[in-house]
Amino acid sequence: MTARTLPAGTPLDPQRIRADFPLLARTVHGKPLVYFDNANTGQKPTAVIEATSAFYREHNANVARAVHQLGEEATAAYEATRDKLARFIGAPSRNEVVFTSGTTQATNTVAYTWALSRLQPGDAVLVTQMEHHANIVPWQLVCARTGATLKAAPITESGELIVEKFVEMLTPDVKLAGVVHVSNVLGTVNPVAELARECRRRGIPLLVDGSQACPHMKVDVAALGCDFYTLTGHKMFGPTGTGALWAKREHLESMPPFFGGGEMIRRVSFEGTTYADPPHKFEAGTPNIAGVVGLGAAIDYLEGVGMDRIAAYERELLAYASDALAEVEGLRVFGTAARKAAVISFLVEGAHAHDLATLLDHEGVAVRSGHHCAHPLMQFYGVPATARASLAFYNTREEVDRFVAALRKVRKLLA
Amino acid sequence: MSESALYRDLVLEHNRSPRGLGALPACTHAAEGDNPLCGDRLRIELALDAAGRVQGFAFSGEACAITTATASLLGERVRGLDAAAIADLDARFARLVRGDCDADPALDGLNALAELRAYPARRKCALLPWATLAAALRGTPHATTEATA
Numbered sequence: 001m002t003a004r005t006l007p008a009g010t011p012l013d014p015q016r017i018r019a020d021f022p023l024l025a026r027t028v029h030g031k032p033l034v035y036f037d038n039a040n041t042g043q044k045p046t047a048v049i050e051a052t053s054a055f056y057r058e059h060n061a062n063v064a065r066a067v068h069q070l071g072e073e074a075t076a077a078y079e080a081t082r083d084k085l086a087r088f089i090g091a092p093s094r095n096e097v098v099f100t101s102g103t104t105q106a107t108n109t110v111a112y113t114w115a116l117s118r119l120q121p122g123d124a125v126l127v128t129q130m131e132h133h134a135n136i137v138p139w140q141l142v143c144a145r146t147g148a149t150l151k152a153a154p155i156t157e158s159g160e161l162i163v164e165k166f167v168e169m170l171t172p173d174v175k176l177a178g179v180v181h182v183s184n185v186l187g188t189v190n191p192v193a194e195l196a197r198e199c200r201r202r203g204i205p206l207l208v209d210g211s212q213a214c215p216h217m218k219v220d221v222a223a224l225g226c227d228f229y230t231l232t233g234h235k236m237f238g239p240t241g242t243g244a245l246w247a248k249r250e251h252l253e254s255m256p257p258f259f260g261g262g263e264m265i266r267r268v269s270f271e272g273t274t275y276a277d278p279p280h281k282f283e284a285g286t287p288n289i290a291g292v293v294g295l296g297a298a299i300d301y302l303e304g305v306g307m308d309r310i311a312a313y314e315r316e317l318l319a320y321a322s323d324a325l326a327e328v329e330g331l332r333v334f335g336t337a338a339r340k341a342a343v344i345s346f347l348v349e350g351a352h353a354h355d356l357a358t359l360l361d362h363e364g365v366a367v368r369s370g371h372h373c374a375h376p377l378m379q380f381y382g383v384p385a386t387a388r389a390s391l392a393f394y395n396t397r398e399e400v401d402r403f404v405a406a407l408r409k410v411r412k413l414l415a
Numbered sequence: 416m417s418e419s420a421l422y423r424d425l426v427l428e429h430n431r432s433p434r435g436l437g438a439l440p441a442c443t444h445a446a447e448g449d450n451p452l453c454g455d456r457l458r459i460e461l462a463l464d465a466a467g468r469v470q471g472f473a474f475s476g477e478a479c480a481i482t483t484a485t486a487s488l489l490g491e492r493v494r495g496l497d498a499a500a501i502a503d504l505d506a507r508f509a510r511l512v513r514g515d516c517d518a519d520p521a522l523d524g525l526n527a528l529a530e531l532r533a534y535p536a537r538r539k540c541a542l543l544p545w546a547t548l549a550a551a552l553r554g555t556p557h558a559t560t561e562a563t564a
């Protein structure tokens with residue numbers, strides 16, 4: 001039986017979920033794998049692996065070009081994911097969902113096709129101190145070309161956005177704001193609906209980086225009230241190289257194409273070219289068809305389990321892990337927001353993050369160490385790097401226990 | 416005793432009590448190095464004699480056990496050596512951590528880092544002190560592991 005048959009109201013059974021993820025059964029350095037690097041990328045359920053390989057085995061053809069049977073099948077499978085994704089994130093229209101290679105391409109699409117032509121010297125883009133580089137560097141690049149400046153709203157020591165400051169910084173020079181929905185380093189869940197309301201009141205479009213939200217909670221872009229929402233498929237247990245930009249129709253209509261080529265045109269002549277309507281206008285060239293089909297399977301899988309059930313389970317697991325870590329001497333957690341996803345950045349006194357990660361790996365525990373593509377956040381905390389355990393719905397209390405035991409052992413070794 | 420081949424007892428011991436940690440009052444050459452992959456920074460200060468031989472070696476910075484132990488062992492090993500001899504050791508150490516040889520007597524205590532052959536992702540941690548030392552000897556104030564990979 002798969003997780004999809006769970007009746008409503010039943011709590012999530014991680015053992016049944018785990019059975020759907022073949023990689024979780026492997027060992028590392030002779031120890032059972034404890035995969036706590038989910039914020040980096042998620043593991044893939046059999047359903048995703050099968051959907052991708054079944055596409056190549058049975059349906060492979062290019063999309064939107066061929067009238068033959070295989071072409072119809074490939075197009076239908078590719079477009080079916082658009083419907084699923086639109087529903088999954090609460091998009092009012094499937095035509096507002098543009099497939100990209102991930103969040104990075106989605107954000108850059110907005111930077112180059114929306115922001116570049118609008119920003120003027122003296123204008124500003126407002127982000128926050130806790131952004132991933134993917135929501136910093138694209139704005140720096142367009143600012144450098146337009147003479148606009150990038151500003152960052154401050155956070156508290158506990159890793160929460162100071163909302164009043166963010167609102168205060170929404171001055172008339174700000175032409176676009178960007179905020180991460182869930183921080184990949186701190187786990188902080190930002191009050192996006194409230195921020196979007198403040199932005200709307202001032203006529204400032206808001207882009208939300210949803211990379212870390214989509215795998216862990218119900219997302220409803222219409223209810224959030226933002227203008228742009230970016231996501232990446234591989235963190236949602238789908239294939240790498242998949243993702244999407246959701247944008248309000250009026251924005252997509254006003255934006256010129258990013259890449260030019262096949263697929264995105266209506267009619268091409270040397271006198272001039274007219275473009276396809278959104279979303280196809282932004283999907284030049286042959287897309288990652290098999291990947292998108294796999295992403296559809298990932299969405300089916302997540303919906304089968306239920307995002308609310310996943311969120312409830314992870315909330316409980318985070319509380320368990322936080323309590324267990326509080327008992328480890330010399331351990332400091334970065335990010336203790338009241339609303340927090342199951343991401344725990346930490347350091348142990350006297351131990352460098354890389355040493356922690358390598359030695360935990362020897363115990364079979366995969367965590368990430370480093371700056372997590374968030375240099376400004378590391379600068380805020382005054383550390384070069386942290387270790388990070390990021391949990392998912394297939395992780396268990398027993399794994400948390402093994403992680404904590406391994407951590408104690410590592411601490412002793414380095415002391 | 417350590418069960419880890421990478422974190423051998425000698426490495427752990429040099430990380431716990433690094434030799435030459437701090438600044439050098441009689442410093443004649445210095446450089447800062449960084450490892451952009453992890454944000455680690457290291458400063459090496461040298462006192463060279465008239466013949467260009469290392470008479471004093473000190474390092475400081477925020478770095479992992481592999482970087483710290485390497486810098487500590489490196490400082491001990493290069494005392495009395497000139498730039499040419501150090502460049503020779505540098506090449507030997509690069510061969511060691513790439514796994515081109517099992518051990519090299521010339522490297523002395525630095526052989527404790529041989530297991531880096533199995534940890535390509537951590538090799539740059541050990542190369543940072545070498546790159547920083549080379550920069551100091553050359554008279555360039557800044558080094559990065561990105562160029563030495």
Ligand SMILES: Cc1ncc(COP(=O)(O)O)c(C=O)c1O
Nearest residue numbers: 102103104132134184209211232
């Ligand atoms: C918050 C956040 N934004 C953006 C990204 C970039 O995602 P991708 O590399 O898949 O484009 C990531 C993941 O690395 C992330 O965690």
